[in-house]
Amino acid sequence: MVTVTVSSAGRTSLAKGLPITVDIPGKGVETATVADVKAEILKKFPKFSTSRQKLALKTDKRALADEKTLKEVGVVDGDEVTLKDLGPQIGWRTVFLIEYAGPLLIHPIFYYFPKLIYGGPVQHSRVSQYVYAMVMLHFLKRELESIFVHRFSNGTMPFTNVFKNSGHYWLFSGVFLAYSAYSPAYSSSSPYVRGTLRDDPNFLLGCVAVWLFAELSNFSTHLTLRGLRPAGTRKRGIPKGYGFSLVSCPNYFFELLGWAVIAVMTGSYAAYAFLAIAGYIQTVWAIKKHRNYKKEFGKDYPRRKVIFPFIF
Structure with a gap:
């Protein structure tokens, strides 16, 4: 299992209560993807569709590609990523x-x-x-x-x-x-x-x-x-x-x-x-x-x- 902390990159009305910790069971950073993290966020905030979510490293504002593994984008177990609401899509x-x-x-x-x-x-x-x-x-x-x-x-x-x-x-x-x-x-x-x-x-x-x-x-x-x-x-x-x-x-x-x-x-x-x-x-x-x-x-x-x- 891999654990990731998700904090807010700005006002996010659909995800009140940030930061949160999400767990991706059965996967490590080599197999868990950015899309998996978004799916776990959606479970906690059902109105926050994955298409509205922009995840980025805390030190970089560039969006993380959904299909990339956490290891590929530089995220380790227990690391923190930021979440931004892209608005209606x-x-x-x-x-x-x-x-x-x-x-x-x-x-x-x-x-x-x-x-x-x-x-x-x-x-x-x-x-x-x-x-x-x-x-x-x-x-x-x-x-x-x-x-x-x-x-x-x-x-x-x-x-x-x-x-x-x-x-x-x-x-x-x-x-x-x-x-x-x-x-x-x-x-x-x-x-x-x-x-x-x-x-x-x-x-x-x-x-x-x-x-x-x-x-x-x-x-x-x-x-x-x-x-x-x-x-x-x-x-x-x-x-x-x-x-x-x-x-x-x-x-x-x-x-x-x-x-x-x-x-x-x-x-x-x-x-x-x-x-x-x-x-x-x-x-x-x-x-x-x-x-x-x-x-x-x-x-x-x-x-x-x-x-x-x-x-x-």
């Missing part, structure tokens, strides 16, 4: 579904009800029709991937974060892009469209071809990442194969390529704004993942760029 899969649902709901409203938005009818041009199809197919793909493809290293996140995460998609790729792309400025009779590349079938079909390449490539990289993580684990391997020979995060690169196509095809300020915002966010994510890969795998991790082939 929501599943990552649910967050993704909510994020991508926004544009799927918003774009049809702007596309099919122009009188409600612009005060009059709009005869959609070919470029608007293509944008509508591309946006809807992209986010439908993302919803299906969230359900059937993605495996998440973290099961939950703070509930309040869903509003911040969703705002990026609902506002910029939802309201702003839809308002621009289906407006009278992009109607079939608009001088901004007629007689320009935006009215050229060859140009538009070329854009669709590049966009389709980006979407299928993005899907391929997601399948590769899924294959690296066995179901129910946080284990990671070195990603290899299509796209990964050039950059650490080709999934981000191909997604940005798809949005760049829409921006070039439309020339819309909203499309370029979303591309810039998404590019910044995903570059930050890619840098973090690239560093984590190098830290985790060391010399075994191959030399490659972060997100943009041959550039960065």
Whole structure:
């Protein structure tokens, strides 16, 4: 049996009475895991779900991974760990579904009800029709991937974060892009469209071809990442194969390529704004993942760029 003292790292209304001592019968520090400690805490405080619990060493604020043994994280028998309440949680899969649902709901409203938005009818041009199809197919793909493809290293996140995460998609790729792309400025009779590349079938079909390449490539990289993580684990391997020979995060690169196509095809300020915002966010994510890969795998991790082939 191993014994661990659990003290509070702050106000924890769901676990009044800390510090406490929990016992894990039948296991030692070599076999007892952080998840076992959380399970014992849950027994004492039934309303304090394990997803809300953040355990850390007394000398370190970093969260201890659930699947690690106590020995692996540096906890010995009789040692002390701190407990913090992360607040109400929501599943990552649910967050993704909510994020991508926004544009799927918003774009049809702007596309099919122009009188409600612009005060009059709009005869959609070919470029608007293509944008509508591309946006809807992209986010439908993302919803299906969230359900059937993605495996998440973290099961939950703070509930309040869903509003911040969703705002990026609902506002910029939802309201702003839809308002621009289906407006009278992009109607079939608009001088901004007629007689320009935006009215050229060859140009538009070329854009669709590049966009389709980006979407299928993005899907391929997601399948590769899924294959690296066995179901129910946080284990990671070195990603290899299509796209990964050039950059650490080709999934981000191909997604940005798809949005760049829409921006070039439309020339819309909203499309370029979303591309810039998404590019910044995903570059930050890619840098973090690239560093984590190098830290985790060391010399075994191959030399490659972060997100943009041959550039960065």
